[in-house]
Amino acid sequence: MKAYIVGVGMTKFEKPETRDWQYWDMAKEAGTAALADASVAYEDVQQAAVGYCFQASTAGQRAVYELGLTGVPVYNVNNNCATGSTALMMARQFVEGGGSDCVLALGFEKMARGSLGGGGSDGGAGDFRTSPVARHYGIMAAAHGFEMTPPTAQIFGNAAREHMHEYGTTEAQLAAVAAKNHRHSAGNPYAQFQDPYTVDEVLAAKTVHHPLSRLQCSPTSDGAAAAVVVSERFVDRHGLGERAVEIAAQAMTTDTEDSFASGTCIDAVGLPMSRAAAQQVYAASGLTAADLDVIELHDCFSINELLTYEALGLCGEGESGALVESGATTYGGRWVVNPSGGLISKGHPLGATGIAQAAELTWQLRGEAGARQVPDARTGLAHNIGLGGAAVVTLLRR
Template identity: 65%
Template sequence: MTQKVFVVGVGMTKFEKPGEREWDYPDMAREAGTKALADAGIAYESVEQAYVGYVYGESTSGQRAIYELGLTGIPVVNVNNNCSTGSTALYLAAQAVRGGLAECTLALGFEKMQKGSLGSTFDDREQPMMRHLLALAELQEFAMPPAPYMFGAAGKEHMQRYGTTAEQFAAIGVKNHRHSVNNPYAQFQKEYSLEDVLAANQIYGPLTKLQCSPTSDGSGAVVLASEAFVDRHDLAERAIEIVGQSMVTDLASTFASNSAINLVGADMTRTAAESVYAQAGFGPEDVDVIELHDCFSTNELLTYEALGLCAVGEGGRLVDEGATTYGGRWVVNPSGGLISKGHPLGATGLAQCSELTWQLRGAADARQVEGARLALQHNIGLGGAVVVTAYRPANR
């Protein structure tokens, strides 16, 4: 029988510019994991399985990281799914509880990154993104670095098809930098004008530097539990239920549609979101607060459409209406998102979960979304995987 799954503890470090702070990944994991356990009010000995995500690291870095919390002999699974690594760890930890294999699990993610654009580690074998890049190069002339090229190309396609403007993409960067001012965990906490964002160094297509997520160091952690565990430990008042969750990888349409928008995951997101809405019993119109994968401002706008916040081609209209910020229909990325909060790849999905948990508890301080009752999370990694998760408080 399928079990209900609850978030009972969350924790994260401040996200930092690589090299800004004297720490290593075990230090990051200890800080985030200790915070999550304390938030849940349980000891590490209560955890039955752990899923530890990172992209840049050696093969058993997950064990080395989690051993900072204790040595109990539990299964520790190392997880790597590119930028969706953190939410993939969350998905696996939830799956163990949902399937009745464990009553309490831990998802932890971290990243210690190099400065500058993402690069490859192994150059003696085919790169996992090669098929995507070759397909995209047939649509738009290849450029470096690959990530802004891919998401910038998708933005250019949207502009050509639907008349979306550079100003609309830039306004998303303005919004997310403004939101991050109230987030003490964010790497950047500075507000910029639309003119500032547009005038920043151009990276590719409509993207300027202030519309791109930075490399970051940091960690996040989430404790999950079954309903029986929540009841036994009297955690219902602070528990947040996962009411829908889906993980989808690349589809035939990713390559067959001859679309840069699909090559960066729009169809994956749409498929996952439709599954989550069916599981949760509510739709995008019911959601109050969203943390989505704005690795680049273009992807935030594309994701509005893929999540069903508006029809395809109408993402720019949501920007113009102020529909995705405080006072609008939804608050999207109240944390500042990846653009301003930062993007340590293995930690991002768990930081998103942490933010939404705080929002649904009414504990997000100056960035609190008033009356938040339903939340949606979206985390994507090219090559490719997307995880979409829906949440609501257990006691409502």
Template identity: 60%
Template sequence: MRTAYVLGVGMTEFSKPGRPDPNYPELAHRAADAALRDAGIGYRDVEQVCAGFVHADSTAGQRAVYELGMTGIPVVNVNNNCASGSSALLYARQLVQGGLADCVLALGFEKMQRGSLGTPTHPQSANPVGKFVEALAGLHEPTGAPVVLEMFRAAGNEHSARFGTTPEQFAKVAEKNHRHSADNPYAQFRDVHTLQEILDSTAVCPPLTKLQCSPTSDGAAAAVVVSEEVVDRLGAAGRAVEIVAQALATDTTDAYDSAVNIVGTPVSRRAARQVYEQAGIGPDEIDVIELHDCFSVNEILTYEALGLCAEGEGGALVDAGATTYGGRWVVNPSGGLISKGHPLGATGLAQCAELSWQLRGEAGPRQVDGARLALAHNVGLGSAGVVTLYRMAQS
């Protein structure tokens, strides 16, 4: 099987939704054009496009890339909830590895509405997370909060009841990520907050406060995925980032057993294990991680799912400073979803962009010293979990 490389990345600044312009075609154009220029190619070199989004009509990917040119190539639209961007990247990688294309554009974008994220469906359609909502109601007394908040609130409370995880430990995740985002020009929020400010911010669904929740966002991100032949032809080995291993996992029958499982933690664990097995490495060998901190609770759950620590020890990991600069790993140097923002279809590809910059040594003041192996984790409820391992191209 061939090796796939990320040769170019680009993204827009993530911003507060609610403004009519720029609309998603312009956002997608900006991100894709930046990725193509970064790769040193034009849109006519692209053989296929994989477009990830959630809240847009069925052929939004075509509408988005027509801003780049109408070349007649296949455009595949991907909707995997919050993991749509990384799922688009996965399909682009499979096309290249399988020998079906040498140059594929993975594109993710989103225009969102203000307010808490819901699960809008057609009134005659089944709710894709309906069974998870039913299972949660049988495990925890509903509070009437928006469904996604309800799920992560319950997961955090379960973790606290079982392992003693404290509100301060959850808040420390948000303090870290807001601090990291101060150096990210693409981040929706760049203000630094103290731990006490985070604890004292508006309680949205205890133990979660406003500053521990990712905002709805507008934005786009893109990656150009190519074969080794393209890298060689362009003489671009010094900039190419290898996709070493990648896995997408979905739910098994344990999904309804607990709130921690309902929010996709076992899915993340299975995908991570597959990646470690494919690459023949363990989590201790990773240097920098971008993970899906849609809420501070999920970052602590994901530490455990990715094998950074044993089950129940995620709170102690953040207490020890192990996931920030000077610690064992730097997790979410971009500021993560909490502070960088979370335009659903763009999130997984924004992670790809950040980690590509980190591995190239191009991340500026947020650069992780000596970054050699980078891991991305992106999950969508209902559930789809994508884990991707990157490194610079080997000679």
């Protein structure tokens, strides 16, 4: 049974503590918008998959209670930075399995100011003895040592150093990713940052962990996003064909031996599992990278956008720096990557990110993206990863 997204909604992503609201307030705003976009009442929702990383157990129930008290099953999801896309995948599986005709996928996060630290579910190094990412940071420490900089920026920054050493990638090419995404976000009213920057300005910003400057790192953010996922018979019964975007294929992978065998940060941060998820999606859909029009990918740091170009097959190994420098991944190029501004500029409330990517692609494929619309977009791909690890790739088509 096919699954379709018929409604999406999100809050503006904002710096933590910008607004005096609770996580259930942002969830209500995003969920209400998604239901209204779908012309669906909450009473039509049969199950809800709710993602977050920093709130307590059963926070998903507290969030959806703001939409209605109908007694539907609520599944609380935590998969690090891939939490939102994991919730979306669960919603799709509920529909495709035939158990439900209408499912809500919801993700939210209320974060603390400043860089992600260690421990908990924040992707930090924490205590090497107990952290779920201890093996990943152990790879980094063996190859590069461990410095007193934010741990996630450190492991991705070291991946950037490896890419520069191995393939001749330049700091300007890394900065070009951030300049592109900040430029794109100027047309996105939901983005946390909407100021464009040049490559030189990105390079001149404060260094977080060489070679990554502050403008090449995704910020901590508050925000929520939601999607209504339904069956084909629900689409037909409710006359939603004009709103429906098909989830044509979707795959989740986790770390394999390839993530650790090389001893590189490039592999430890997820390149192998991203590649595997993309290959599964292409095989299931019968499409390839050449068939894509618009892509929302997980640019938590500028280097990860370059690594993901290679994982998705947009270019060969080591060719991603030249690809972004050529203009192939912006308007007028071969693909438009991160028209929303991506995580770097749109923001990164962990539980909401994956669903926000799907929202952007839904708007793009419907032709509703306004100033950032990709002309004639018919196919879109979302890529979302979390250290620990999980990679979710979703292919949407209209």
